[in-house]
Amino acid sequence: xxxxxxxxxxxxxxxxxxxxxxxxxxxxxxxxxxxxxxxxxxxxxxxxxxxxxxxxxxxxxxxxxxxxxxxxxxxxxxxxxxxxxxxxxxxxxxxxxxxxxxxxxxxxxxxxxxxxxxxxxxxxxxxxxxxxxxxxxxxxxxxxxxxxxxxxxxxxxxxxxxxxxxxxxxxxxxxxxxxxxxxxxxxxxxxxxxxxxxxxxxxxxxxxxxxxxxxxxxxxxxxxxxxxxxxxxxxxxxxxxxxxxxxxxxxxxxxxxxxxxxxxxxxxxxxxxxxxxxxxxxxxxxxxxxxxxxxxxxxxxxxxxxxxxxxxxxxxxxxxxxxxxxxxxxxxxxxxxxxxxxxxxxxxxxxxxxxxxxxxxxxxxxxxxxxxxxxxxxxxxxxxxxxxxxxxxxxxxxxxxxxxxxxxxxxxxxxxxxxxxxxxxxxxxxxxxxxxxxxxxxxxxxxxxxxxxxxxxxxxxxxxxxxxxxxxxxxxxxxxxxxxxxxxxxxxxxxxxxxxxxxxxxxxxxxxxxxxxxxxxxxxxxxxxxxxxxxxxxxxxxxxxxxxxxxxxxxxxxxxxxxxxxxxxxxxxxxxxxxxxxxxxxxxxxxxxxxxxxxxxxxxxxxxxxxxxxxxxxxxxxxx
Numbered sequence: 001x002x003x004x005x006x007x008x009x010x011x012x013x014x015x016x017x018x019x020x021x022x023x024x025x026x027x028x029x030x031x032x033x034x035x036x037x038x039x040x041x042x043x044x045x046x047x048x049x050x051x052x053x054x055x056x057x058x059x060x061x062x063x064x065x066x067x068x069x070x071x072x073x074x075x076x077x078x079x080x081x082x083x084x085x086x087x088x089x090x091x092x093x094x095x096x097x098x099x100x101x102x103x104x105x106x107x108x109x110x111x112x113x114x115x116x117x118x119x120x121x122x123x124x125x126x127x128x129x130x131x132x133x134x135x136x137x138x139x140x141x142x143x144x145x146x147x148x149x150x151x152x153x154x155x156x157x158x159x160x161x162x163x164x165x166x167x168x169x170x171x172x173x174x175x176x177x178x179x180x181x182x183x184x185x186x187x188x189x190x191x192x193x194x195x196x197x198x199x200x201x202x203x204x205x206x207x208x209x210x211x212x213x214x215x216x217x218x219x220x221x222x223x224x225x226x227x228x229x230x231x232x233x234x235x236x237x238x239x240x241x242x243x244x245x246x247x248x249x250x251x252x253x254x255x256x257x258x259x260x261x262x263x264x265x266x267x268x269x270x271x272x273x274x275x276x277x278x279x280x281x282x283x284x285x286x287x288x289x290x291x292x293x294x295x296x297x298x299x300x301x302x303x304x305x306x307x308x309x310x311x312x313x314x315x316x317x318x319x320x321x322x323x324x325x326x327x328x329x330x331x332x333x334x335x336x337x338x339x340x341x342x343x344x345x346x347x348x349x350x351x352x353x354x355x356x357x358x359x360x361x362x363x364x365x366x367x368x369x370x371x372x373x374x375x376x377x378x379x380x381x382x383x384x385x386x387x388x389x390x391x392x393x394x395x396x397x398x399x400x401x402x403x404x405x406x407x408x409x410x411x412x413x414x415x416x417x418x419x420x421x422x423x424x425x426x427x428x429x430x431x432x433x434x435x436x437x438x439x440x441x442x443x444x445x446x447x448x449x450x451x452x453x454x455x456x457x458x459x460x461x462x463x464x465x466x467x468x469x470x471x472x473x474x475x476x477x478x479x480x481x482x483x484x485x486x487x488x489x490x491x492x493x494x495x496x497x498x499x500x501x502x503x504x505x506x507x508x509x510x511x512x513x514x515x516x517x518x519x520x521x522x523x524x525x526x527x528x529x530x531x532x533x534x535x536x537x538x539x540x541x542x543x544x545x546x547x548x549x550x551x552x553x554x555x556x557x558x559x560x561x562x563x564x565x566x567x568x569x570x571x572x573x574x575x576x577x578x579x580x581x582x583x584x585x586x587x588x589x590x591x592x593x594x595x596x597x598x599x600x601x602x603x604x605x606x607x608x609x610x611x612x613x614x615x616x617x618x619x620x621x622x623x624x
Contacts, residue, residue: 002027002076002208003212004072005212006071006176008185008186013070014036017072020205021072022052028076028411030393031075031077033087033089035071035072035100035178036064037183039068039183040066042180045098069183071098073088073089077392086124088126092133098178101173101175102193103172111134131173138160138164138165154181155184159230166241170286173189174190175188194209194222196208199221200217202233204232206229214256219251227246267414272414272418275410276422279407279410280423306385309357311338312339312359314341316360318344320498322343323497325361327494331491335432344372344376352379358382360380361389364397365390365412366392367397367398376397387405409423415612415613425589429587433447450584450587453583460591468598478559478561479603487515488515489536491585492589498596499536503600505614507603517545517549534596535553537572550573559576
């Protein structure tokens with residue numbers, strides 16, 4: 001996720017901004033920049049593709065005197081590859097208006113077309129640049145070009161232009177804007193993306209999270225959706241999107257800087273588990289047509305003729321991404337599309353049956369996984385087309401693949417993947433419904449139902465956290481166990497595998513995931529008194545069989561913890577259970593995995609393991 005910092009006060013602005021950006025580095029980024037304004041209306045822009053240290057050196061080599069206001073940004077690419085041109089802040093045609101932005105503007109292409117016709121010149125590939133040109137256009141329409149107009153007279157005009165600009169935006173955004181003609185004010189707005197104001201003495205701040213300014217002040221106001229902050233040296237005033245003034249109470253943050261980076265959570269992994277509803281929402285946002293269930297073609301650039309032509313799908317991935325691939329097989333085959341799934345490392349060493357009629361789907365959070373890259377290259381040699389599902393714009397996989405579908409999850413810091421996996425699942429469902437619609441395997445009414453249910457998932461996922469305390473208690477009671485068994489059937493079998501992997505990764509104990517129907521073929525032999533067996537038992541065609549598997553485990557002394565929904569709870573007689581909201585069976589993995597992630601986290605916490613940096617593991621495996 002990108003980072004925003006804004007400052008207005010009497011201290012050296014560039015130093016404040018760069019220090020704030022350094023405190024946002026933990027969020028992950030590929031480029032960065034600052035814009036500062038001096039008291040006489042001079043705007044100075046400095047950007048780099050790379051680290052904040054390089055930006056610091058650039059700013060030090062050409063210092064700006066007298067600057068008392070400015071905004072800065074660390075960028076994680078979503079639209080346009082990492083580059084200096086795509087780095088924020090972005091300026092308008094006149095070079096006097098500057099904007100930084102987090103989020104995704106869904107209608108940026110439509111707005112860009114209008115602005116191009118109006119004569120605006122674009123320098124980047126980003127959706128953010130549309131905002132600053134739109135703001136420039138609003139200022140023109142308000143007829144405030146008089147060079148001699150007093151700053152105090154222009155501030156209400158600047159506010160109105162920003163208000164009208166955000167009224168035209170669709171999607172998620174946290175933005176901050178500055179205008180050289182109004183050096184005494186910064187304007188910021190929030191809609192579905194975090195923003196917080198820091199209230200100091202004779203200075204004030206705006207940022208995407210408190211860690212950016214916590215060394216200067218702990219008194220803050222967290223903006224709500226639909227709010228604007230007018231940040232001046234003397235204070236911060238809040239308004240709604242209609243321009244009506246709001247009364248907001250400040251609070252004093254008790255976190256230290258390390259806690260602030262983690263949003264108050266003990267570990268990045270727990271923070272990222274809680275960010276999953278947002279990750280799903282951002283991956284779906286602006287891409288899915290609820291009327292038809294179709295994926296907007298511009299988001300994937302895979303022609304419909306090719307979708308209709310492919311005879312088979314081949315998924316390749318590693319680790320957690322491989323489990324997303326296994327879910328993909330159930331999804332695609334549910335819609336009548338023959339699908340194979342391989343570990344990328346194994347795909348490279350077996351006889352290939354991929355050809356020009358095969359679409360290979362390569363899944364990788366980083367886009368740099370060595371085995372996945374090697375396998376996708378081999379697939380292309382055989383004549384297959386490659387579609388990448390990844391979280392990283394500009395990665396090697398995105399450059400080498402024929403088509404790309406990005407998950408908009410933001411950077412994932414914890415080594416054990418959580419929200420990236422959820423983004424991959426969301427992408428898989430998008431593709432499944434899109435492909436089925438294009439191939440006439442899904443009627444319009446059915447596609448609409450899937451689309452509607454997909455769009456409900458972020459809200460349903462939020463409900464799961466109400467059970468977190470009870471999950472933590474169950475995990476703590478099981479933390480002394482040396483073996484764990486995870487079982488499930490059908491589309492939730494990959495979720496059992498993922499639950500077992502999470503326990504292994506962060507708790508360093510033995511865990512196995514099995515298809516429940518295989519219990520009698522070996523795994524049941526290892527069950528003894530007190531062994532934790534986690535059973536994914538939400539409503540499905542095989543729920544009666546699943547209930548039988550649970551009884552078999554209980555009869556051998558297992559401590560069964562069942563993941564159930566409202567309906568399956570009536571059939572499952574486990575002593576311990578975690579209830580999840582009910583959804584379609586095909587979509588249930590996206591809800592069922594969250595309790596297993598939380599369970600693994602709290603087992604590791606009880607064992608005092610290094611959760612964010614488990615031993616022997618790396619975030620991105622770039623060697624074979």
